[in-house]
Amino acid sequence: MASGEPSKYVTLVSGDGFEFVVLREATKVSPIISGMIDPRSGFAEARDARCVFQEIRQMMNNNFAVFFLTKPGSLFPSPVLDKVVEYFHYWYQYRDNDDVPDMDIPVEICLELLAAADYLGLDQATMNTRQWS
Amino acid sequence: MNGNDGTNDFLALVKSVTMLTADDKLSRNKIQSTRDEGEQESPEKSAQKEKALAKIKASKAFKKRKKDADEDSDFDDDEIARAIFNERHAPLPGQMENCEICDKRFTVTPYSVQGPNGGLLCAPCGRQIAKERQGEKPKKKAPRRQTAGIGSRRAAQSRLLDGSVGTLSLATLCVQTLAKNVELAESLGDLPEHLVDKIARIFSKRRLLGPDTLPLFLQPSTQTIRIYDGAKLGEQELISIFQIAPGLKHFKARCVVQFKDEVMDYVLSRDTKMESFYLHGANLLSEDKLHEFLRAQGSYLQNLQIYYTDKHVGDETIEFVREHCPNLKRLKIEHNQKLTDKGVKALANVTCLEHLGLQLEHSPSSPAIRKAVSGSGPNLKTLSLSIVPNADDSVLDAIHTTCRSLSKLRITESHLMTDDGFAALFTAWQNPPLTFIDLEKCRYVSAMQPRQNDGLVGLCSNGFKALMAHSGPRLRYLNVHACRNISREAFEEVFSGASSYPEMRRLKISFCEEVTDYVLSCIFRSCPNIKEVNVFGCMKVRDVRVPRGIILVGVPNAQGMITEGKH
Numbered sequence: 001m002a003s004g005e006p007s008k009y010v011t012l013v014s015g016d017g018f019e020f021v022v023l024r025e026a027t028k029v030s031p032i033i034s035g036m037i038d039p040r041s042g043f044a045e046a047r048d049a050r051c052v053f054q055e056i057r058q059m060m061n062n063n064f065a066v067f068f069l070t071k072p073g074s075l076f077p078s079p080v081l082d083k084v085v086e087y088f089h090y091w092y093q094y095r096d097n098d099d100v101p102d103m104d105i106p107v108e109i110c111l112e113l114l115a116a117a118d119y120l121g122l123d124q125a126t127m128n129t130r131q132w133s
Numbered sequence: 134m135n136g137n138d139g140t141n142d143f144l145a146l147v148k149s150v151t152m153l154t155a156d157d158k159l160s161r162n163k164i165q166s167t168r169d170e171g172e173q174e175s176p177e178k179s180a181q182k183e184k185a186l187a188k189i190k191a192s193k194a195f196k197k198r199k200k201d202a203d204e205d206s207d208f209d210d211d212e213i214a215r216a217i218f219n220e221r222h223a224p225l226p227g228q229m230e231n232c233e234i235c236d237k238r239f240t241v242t243p244y245s246v247q248g249p250n251g252g253l254l255c256a257p258c259g260r261q262i263a264k265e266r267q268g269e270k271p272k273k274k275a276p277r278r279q280t281a282g283i284g285s286r287r288a289a290q291s292r293l294l295d296g297s298v299g300t301l302s303l304a305t306l307c308v309q310t311l312a313k314n315v316e317l318a319e320s321l322g323d324l325p326e327h328l329v330d331k332i333a334r335i336f337s338k339r340r341l342l343g344p345d346t347l348p349l350f351l352q353p354s355t356q357t358i359r360i361y362d363g364a365k366l367g368e369q370e371l372i373s374i375f376q377i378a379p380g381l382k383h384f385k386a387r388c389v390v391q392f393k394d395e396v397m398d399y400v401l402s403r404d405t406k407m408e409s410f411y412l413h414g415a416n417l418l419s420e421d422k423l424h425e426f427l428r429a430q431g432s433y434l435q436n437l438q439i440y441y442t443d444k445h446v447g448d449e450t451i452e453f454v455r456e457h458c459p460n461l462k463r464l465k466i467e468h469n470q471k472l473t474d475k476g477v478k479a480l481a482n483v484t485c486l487e488h489l490g491l492q493l494e495h496s497p498s499s500p501a502i503r504k505a506v507s508g509s510g511p512n513l514k515t516l517s518l519s520i521v522p523n524a525d526d527s528v529l530d531a532i533h534t535t536c537r538s539l540s541k542l543r544i545t546e547s548h549l550m551t552d553d554g555f556a557a558l559f560t561a562w563q564n565p566p567l568t569f570i571d572l573e574k575c576r577y578v579s580a581m582q583p584r585q586n587d588g589l590v591g592l593c594s595n596g597f598k599a600l601m602a603h604s605g606p607r608l609r610y611l612n613v614h615a616c617r618n619i620s621r622e623a624f625e626e627v628f629s630g631a632s633s634y635p636e637m638r639r640l641k642i643s644f645c646e647e648v649t650d651y652v653l654s655c656i657f658r659s660c661p662n663i664k665e666v667n668v669f670g671c672m673k674v675r676d677v678r679v680p681r682g683i684i685l686v687g688v689p690n691a692q693g694m695i696t697e698g699k700h
Contacts, residue, residue, distance in 0.1 A: 084303070087303045087306075090300065091300045094299065094300050095299065095300065096299075096681065097299060097300075098289060098298060098299060098696060099285060099289055100299055100300050100301075102301065102306060102309070103306055105306050105307055105309075105310040107310060107314045107317060110307050110310045110311050110314070111307075111311070111318075111321065111322055111324065113303070113307050114304060114307035114308065114311070114324065114328060115322075115324060115325075115328070117302070117303035117304040117307055118304055118324075118325060118327075118328055120303075122302050122303035122304055123302050123304040123305075123331075124296075124297060124301070124302040124304070124305055127302050
């Protein structure tokens with residue numbers, strides 16, 4: 001993977017070990033992820049096309065992000081990262097439409113998801129909504 | 134084998150008997166076969182039927198039926214077409230027909246009821262079906278979806294005005310969900326401040342901020358509270374803010390009518406050390422109480438913003454500010470009916486100011502503004518003079534000579550400033566490029582000769598060129614709303630592509646008559662990061678293609694902006 005064409009897909013891993021394989025294009029909406037996996041960056045994430053979000057589960061646990069402090073083998077699946085991935089696809093599907101139905105957000109994880117969205121830069125002001133080269 | 138022969142004989146007998154009644158049944162079979170889904174139809178017949186069905190699918194009746202059907206259930210196109218086909222080929226009154234339910238033969242009348250599969254029913258079955266149908270409740274229409282059908286364009290335009298196009302951000306979706314389920318939220322946890330602010334804004338927009346939701350934003354550790362619509366908050370709730378959060382540093386409250394003397398009394402009784410105090414619409418608060426507040430706690434204040442106070446902030450208040458607020462950096466007094474030239478002149482003595490904003494009913498005179506600007510001139514970062522019809526070129530000159538660190542400048546509705554004055558301001562100005570310029574409605578107004586502007590009053594071509602030459606590289610926001618004497622040539626020259634404006638985000642050029650499609654396309658080209666352009670009343674904008682990601686508001690046609698391109 002170190003050389004040649006980067007993979008079309010990216011693996012996102014939640015803090016509790018759930019893996020989500022997402023289209024690379026779809027993750028570009030997040031400036032954070034696209035920065036991590038940019039082949040020019042030389043980060044480990046870019047080499048393996050794999051980002052581990054330990055903190056996204058952590059947010060589930062105690063409502064605020066203690067970054068990089070995670071208990072291995074937690075029982076929590078990661079509904080938050082699941083929703084984030086769903087959003088990536090939602091965004092990718094409708095990126096060229098003007099008239100878009102709103103995505104449903106489960107009320108229970110609303111605040112955690114909001115914190116995750118903020119962490120990933122998925123805010124109107126910071127989102128990559130413009131054309132890129 | 135023998136037994137088999139016997140049955141064959143019997144079948145032959147039955148066949149011959151049925152032959153006798155064949156004539157009678159022939160016509161019926163014909164109808165039936167065309168009507169039934171028909172596996173045993175001949176190929177040419179089914180081809181004919183296909184043709185007829187295709188014709189029906191293109192007809193108006195089909196579309197109407199389909200629309201009705203879509204609302205309550207999802208028939209597919211074929212079913213609907215077949216139903217119409219069957220109706221059209223139904224026997225005319227007077228003919229014989231077999232009932233769809235009980236198969237009895239009956240005479241078709243104009244009152245024969247249609248059965249569930251499109252065929253006709255005999256009188257008894259018809260009556261029963263009619264009775265059943267009457268018992269059914271009238272079907273409710275499904276609520277209209279926002280994204281399609283009538284009203285979607287309006288919704289889309291409304292979202293455009295909010296500055297969002299296409300998919301909403303995940304954060305916005307979350308905040309909206311939260312706003313829909315306020316009653317379930319107990320606390321917002323430790324969200325970062327900008328997210329809490331975002332939530333507060335949406336809550337206020339939807340009129341959700343009241344006594345029951347205010348606690349969400351209040352914790353003993355809260356240092357900043359921003360209330361964008363406090364109309365539902367009573368005196369007690371406002372007092373509770375200061376009770377719960379004794380360490381409050383930044384207080385911002387809009388539309389807080391109930392912020393009365395009693396609330397201020399409570400604030401004065403506490404040892405709060407507020408750095409920002411922003412009050413909007415609190416016109417029940419008396420001037421004396423405000424002065425008392427300034428005297429007691431003014432020394433901590435860095436920002437003081439008071440809006441819509443009718444007659445309760447006047448010239449004396451400026452004196453109090455000068456005396457008791459030595460650290461004040463930002464002073465904004467807007468929609469004020471009491472402050473006069475005297476107070477504006479007194480601002481010259483408040484030399485620590487970095488941000489000054491005024492919008493006064495007693496519109497200040499040029500000498501007063503000159504004096505005020507000269508006081509804190511070199512330090513001023515923001516100068517906002519809204520609705521100053523009496524300000525003339527001498528004000529611009531004063532800004533030119535004194536201001537050295539300005540980044541935001543607003544002068545609106547001046548009817549005396551001239552093009553030369555603006556050109557002189559922006560030519561060889563030692564101030565670094567500005568990031569925010571608002572010169573809305575700086576234009577010549579005359580009922581007698583509306584088209585002529587011989588004196589070049591207002592911001593015209595030369596001033597505009599000088600402005601862009603000075604501040605263009607750093608400018609993020611430009612408002613030249615209704616500066617209608619800027620020529621097409623000036624626009625074309627400025628946005629010709631010779632220089633690019635990488636910082637430009639929002640551009641308001643409404644009611645600039647000379648803006649054309651070409652000018653707009655030049656703007657899109659030379660401002661690579663532009664997000665929003667306002668073109669209300671630019672009647673020469675006709676058919677411009679907007680690159681995706683840019684919002685063009687106010688296109689003078691019913692269709693609105695047409696987006697082009699892909700992400």
